[in-house]
Amino acid sequence: MTVFQIFLLSALSLGAIAVATLAARRAIGRAASAFILLVLGGGIAFAIKPDLTTAIAHRLGINRGTDLLLYILVLAVVYGFIVIYLKLRRVRRELTVLVREIAVREAVRNDRNSARSGGESTTREPASSGRHE
Amino acid sequence: MSFAPTGSEIAPASGDVRISAEVARGTWVVIPVYNEARAVGAVIRGLREHFPNIVCVDDGSSDGTWDVLRAEAPHALRHLVNRGQGAALQTGTTYALRQGAERIAHFDADGQHRVEDLARMVSLVASGACDIALGDRFSGDTSGIPAGRRLLLRAAVLFHRVSSGIQLNDVHNGLRVLSRTAAERIELTADRMAHASEIVDLIARSGLRVSQVPVTIRYTEYSKAKGQNWTGGFRIIFHYLVGKVLR
Numbered sequence: 001m002t003v004f005q006i007f008l009l010s011a012l013s014l015g016a017i018a019v020a021t022l023a024a025r026r027a028i029g030r031a032a033s034a035f036i037l038l039v040l041g042g043g044i045a046f047a048i049k050p051d052l053t054t055a056i057a058h059r060l061g062i063n064r065g066t067d068l069l070l071y072i073l074v075l076a077v078v079y080g081f082i083v084i085y086l087k088l089r090r091v092r093r094e095l096t097v098l099v100r101e102i103a104v105r106e107a108v109r110n111d112r113n114s115a116r117s118g119g120e121s122t123t124r125e126p127a128s129s130g131r132h133e
Numbered sequence: 134m135s136f137a138p139t140g141s142e143i144a145p146a147s148g149d150v151r152i153s154a155e156v157a158r159g160t161w162v163v164i165p166v167y168n169e170a171r172a173v174g175a176v177i178r179g180l181r182e183h184f185p186n187i188v189c190v191d192d193g194s195s196d197g198t199w200d201v202l203r204a205e206a207p208h209a210l211r212h213l214v215n216r217g218q219g220a221a222l223q224t225g226t227t228y229a230l231r232q233g234a235e236r237i238a239h240f241d242a243d244g245q246h247r248v249e250d251l252a253r254m255v256s257l258v259a260s261g262a263c264d265i266a267l268g269d270r271f272s273g274d275t276s277g278i279p280a281g282r283r284l285l286l287r288a289a290v291l292f293h294r295v296s297s298g299i300q301l302n303d304v305h306n307g308l309r310v311l312s313r314t315a316a317e318r319i320e321l322t323a324d325r326m327a328h329a330s331e332i333v334d335l336i337a338r339s340g341l342r343v344s345q346v347p348v349t350i351r352y353t354e355y356s357k358a359k360g361q362n363w364t365g366g367f368r369i370i371f372h373y374l375v376g377k378v379l380r
Contacts, residue, residue: 092324093324095214095216096216096220099213099214099216099220099224100212100216100223100224102213103211103212103213103228104224104228104231106210106211107208107209108202108203108206108208108209108210109208110203110204110205110206110207110209
């Protein structure tokens, strides 16, 4: 066993233990933890027997095991970007709603024509938020 | 061109265009403002001679715009962080509708629109002839439009003919008047500049009656520098298409 294999195995095992602990505490969902453990388990298997990747790759019509891992990595990264982008979009939209609500509530009225202002040109008062209508 | 905001029942906006004080009061002019401290004061003063209800939405400016708005705008609203022109328009619209607006007008802060054009569009919507009046800079005098800008806007029109199947002459004109019903039905979710494209789509789907009114855009060095270029155009298309796919 090479030094790198030992490093990889310990890192993956620590990750698996961490995920299992979080799952036990119900900090992450059952489906998510099962998926992550599956990925980590695959990693452990590949770290012990690197030729396994090549065997699977050949089954799928891919020449090298590293290529198989590369393709999986590309798919995972693209998927991750899409998920993050969608989340960012939703957060942006929520931010707009929040900023809008604050703007509407804190509106400054400057009614020069209104009788209430009585000579004073600037009156500062929060506008009606529509609940009276 | 002078016309009293209240008191006189009928007042001319320009030439043969007349709107009553009542129509002017029911019309809420929404102006999205982003770093326009130099221009917006004059725009507001020009408008308030005719329209008492003006809602200025400062979209998180950093140049003293807010101080100008607080002093000049009948209704000044502020986005704490910049959210884009579409978001600012929707904020002003939401506020105006809550205040009981009968009509919503969109007006640009940089002084490129003329109040008399707005008045004509307002009277058209107020008469019930249409639900939405859109400013159309291409059916009037087009001599002042820079060639590059013209080509860019034409490309935008063509794009919409394909994407929405709606035939409009000038899709990216910021001068619009919407009836209360139309404004309630058209809710902008595209925060940035793609809102103009979004409006076209929403109009096409809503079945609201649209009129295109010839207007003149004042192209000054100031407003030209503020307008969109080709890179901006492609960015708009990108945001618009993403928005279309991901509802």
